[in-house]
Amino acid sequence: MKTDELVALLSTNLEPADRRSVARTLYVALAAGSIAALGLAFVGLGIRSDLMTTRAFVFLVMKLAFAIAIVGLALVYLTRLARPGGERKTPSFLVAMPFLVIVVLAGISLALAPSSHWDKMIVGNEWLECLISIPIIAIVPFAISICAVRRAAPTNLTRTGAFAGLVAGGVSAMAYALHCTDDSLPFIAIWYVGTIVLCTLAGAALGPRLLRW
Amino acid sequence: MTIHEAELKALMLASLDGDAASHRALLERLSRRLRAYYKGKLAGIGRDATEAEDLVQEAVLAIHIKRHTYDPAEPLTPWVHAVARYKLIDFLRRTRASISDVPIEEADAIMAHDDNVDAESTYDLKRLMQRLPEKMRCSIEAVKLDGQSIAEAAERCRLSESGVKVSIHRGLKTLAAMIARETPT
Numbered sequence: 282m283k284t285d286e287l288v289a290l291l292s293t294n295l296e297p298a299d300r301r302s303v304a305r306t307l308y309v310a311l312a313a314g315s316i317a318a319l320g321l322a323f324v325g326l327g328i329r330s331d332l333m334t335t336r337a338f339v340f341l342v343m344k345l346a347f348a349i350a351i352v353g354l355a356l357v358y359l360t361r362l363a364r365p366g367g368e369r370k371t372p373s374f375l376v377a378m379p380f381l382v383i384v385v386l387a388g389i390s391l392a393l394a395p396s397s398h399w400d401k402m403i404v405g406n407e408w409l410e411c412l413i414s415i416p417i418i419a420i421v422p423f424a425i426s427i428c429a430v431r432r433a434a435p436t437n438l439t440r441t442g443a444f445a446g447l448v449a450g451g452v453s454a455m456a457y458a459l460h461c462t463d464d465s466l467p468f469i470a471i472w473y474v475g476t477i478v479l480c481t482l483a484g485a486a487l488g489p490r491l492l493r494w
Numbered sequence: 495m496t497i498h499e500a501e502l503k504a505l506m507l508a509s510l511d512g513d514a515a516s517h518r519a520l521l522e523r524l525s526r527r528l529r530a531y532y533k534g535k536l537a538g539i540g541r542d543a544t545e546a547e548d549l550v551q552e553a554v555l556a557i558h559i560k561r562h563t564y565d566p567a568e569p570l571t572p573w574v575h576a577v578a579r580y581k582l583i584d585f586l587r588r589t590r591a592s593i594s595d596v597p598i599e600e601a602d603a604i605m606a607h608d609d610n611v612d613a614e615s616t617y618d619l620k621r622l623m624q625r626l627p628e629k630m631r632c633s634i635e636a637v638k639l640d641g642q643s644i645a646e647a648a649e650r651c652r653l654s655e656s657g658v659k660v661s662i663h664r665g666l667k668t669l670a671a672m673i674a675r676e677t678p679t
Binding site: 282287288289290291292293294295296302303363364365366367433434442494 | 509510511512513514515517518520521522524525529547550551554555556558560561562564565571572575576577579580584599613614615617618619634637638639641642643644654662666
């Protein structure tokens, strides 16, 4: 086939392109992923029963703020990475900010507490449930994000996969927070951060296979 | 460089709005630059320059199919370069060459030279089209090869008008995927 023939074929009866579709598709994917994650957490785990107490409420808000900050930042980067060459203008360190903040706060809270409490603050009651739930709840949001990114054209597939995993991990943490009754900053800093990082690594590993175009 | 950038960006913006003449001019001019770019790259790593035309067509198809990912707030050159380079690396990976052979370069490299040889790729469009599902083949033949309107194509292929549009879009994507699979190793 001659290149001229191909160019002629592609130009005949050209349809206008939707310039906003990249960002819009990702926002819709985030909304759909959040609904799926909240639904699964609500049906599979149930919402914590002590929500009326101030302490429980404060910790819920803290966990949600942490998760939403991650999702928000990660989505901004994912929207850039979804376009060809987007990785060039994307220094990703800002996305580490919520993690740093929570780790520092956890350190302060440990320093202020007597060391006999450390075990309980770090391990909590449900560390295993957290460790399993967040990655499982993240599966559907991850699949939806990957589908959305595939409609665009990322050129750094590992990094784009990592950010899709980060968005999914953040969404999942947000949903799991509604159930989780372990209220301590070190618990969040270890188990939430750990599982979200795990989702990110899984995304980075899967990206090159799932995102080729 | 800036002259190319301004002219090509204007063509790209018009083509995003659906202007066929601009789209054609854009793809013609980009394909000349892509040809020079890929010939240079392939020669640089000791590969056969005849493979360049396959790559040019892959990149032209990709630019067409993914044109909605161009952000008009950004310059066009880095976008084209990223697509071209991605397709080069993908091609080399498929054909078992090492990616470390591709040196880092500035985005402007993509606009550096023009190669106007009217070359032919190893792909046979008619044969590839035969392998498309009926709806997609019929829609592309009617609208893209015979130049019929969407309404005429809908009647000819017994599809709705939106069905024709979707079939064309999916068909071009499938063609691009077939081309990628067809590349000799």
